[in-house]
Amino acid sequence: MSAASDARSNEAAGPASEMASGDPRLDKLVDRLPPRMGDTVTYLLKPSNRWVRIPSGTLLIVGGVLSFLPILGVWMLPLGLALLAEDVPALRSSRSKVLDWVERKKPHWLDPSAPNDRS
Secondary structure: OOHHHHHHHHHHHOHHHOOOOOOHHHHHHHHOOOHHHHHHHHHHOOHHHHHHHHHHHHHHHHHHHOOOOOOOOOOHHHHHHHHHOOOOHHHHHHHHHHHHHHHHHOHHHHOOOOOOOOO
């Protein structure tokens, strides 16, 4: 792990920056993101940032739907849904099912010592 991800992990462990979900699997996936994106997602998942998270999630979903346009992509759709799942109970159960699938089928995604590969 890099020094930046260690620092991010130590920041996320503090009570002031506790994520809204409290799901350790989601925390492990966020830790595997590149440092700049991981810091942004950590910021958005803080309980106090609800009014930033909801519009951000909505805009990401719209961008995912418009993925046929340049720059926008399908990657925006699941990220937007994951952000909205923090505040919408119906999406929260779906997110839990997706994280269960990741835990069963792709356990290396949750391994903090695994290298960040694109496969």
